[in-house]
Amino acid sequence: MEIQQRWGKDQMSWSELCNDPSSLIQKYKLDFLSTTSEPKEAVSDIGIDITASLMNYFENSDSPQNDVFSYIDRTVPEKAQKEAPFIKDLMKVACTFCIDFNDNHVGHYELSDRNFTTVTPILKKYLQSGKDNIDLELHALDAAQLLINGMSHPRDLAYLLFGKLEEEEIITEAGFRHWRENGTEQQGHGVMRQNLKSFFEELSQDSADDSETGS
Numbered sequence: 059m060e061i062q063q064r065w066g067k068d069q070m071s072w073s074e075l076c077n078d079p080s081s082l083i084q085k086y087k088l089d090f091l092s093t094t095s096e097p098k099e100a101v102s103d104i105g106i107d108i109t110a111s112l113m114n115y116f117e118n119s120d121s122p123q124n125d126v127f128s129y130i131d132r133t134v135p136e137k138a139q140k141e142a143p144f145i146k147d148l149m150k151v152a153c154t155f156c157i158d159f160n161d162n163h164v165g166h167y168e169l170s171d172r173n174f175t176t177v178t179p180i181l182k183k184y185l186q187s188g189k190d191n192i193d194l195e196l197h198a199l200d201a202a203q204l205l206i207n208g209m210s211h212p213r214d215l216a217y218l219l220f221g222k223l224e225e226e227e228i229i230t231e232a233g234f235r236h237w238r239e240n241g242t243e244q245q246g247h248g249v250m251r252q253n254l255k256s257f258f259e260e261l262s263q264d265s266a267d268d269s270e271t272g273s
């Protein structure tokens with residue numbers, strides 16, 4: 059605490075210490091200095107890559123959900139938590155954490171139910187905490203698309219991932235359709251849409267069944 063107070067009192071700056079503050083903070087785990095004594099916007103301005111820290115919490119923490127919430131709250135400005143870069147980073151790390159290699163699986167990859175249970179409340183907090191979340195959902199699905207595209211579209215992986223996101227109510231039906239029609243990332247978008255034809259057909263059928271039940 060004394061170090062944190064001195065840091066804020068003396069208005070010390072990362073940029074005055076080194077040319078690559080992001081690497082320094084991650085290497086020596088100095089993100090604890092990002093407290094109310096130093097505006098979080100200042101941390102955001104230096105372009106800290108949060109992905110390594112998030113993955114470390116997911117993989118090694120005894121309480122990953124609480125640790126991730128705490129880390130984000132003290133590192134990422136509230137406004138930035140509603141913007142594309144943060145949402146894409148969070149989604150990329152969460153999906154990577156949930157994808158397991160399995161040579162016996164038809165597509166060589168499967169989803170870890172246990173890991174998905176870990177990330178679900180975290181993704182819900184940042185994707186479904188407000189009233190109008192469709193753009194946040196779009197950013198999240200853009201990130202999933204880029205991740206799967208970078209993996210050369212393993213068979214069934216997009217279907218499995220989108221199905222799990224729908225099942226856990228992380229992404230809404232409107233969010234899926236918005237991404238299909240208005241995805242902002244072009245790399246792999248056409249291939250993903252083709253691979254997800256059966257997913258969207260099932261989504262439409264489920265919606266129709268719900269309407270009939272409601273009537």
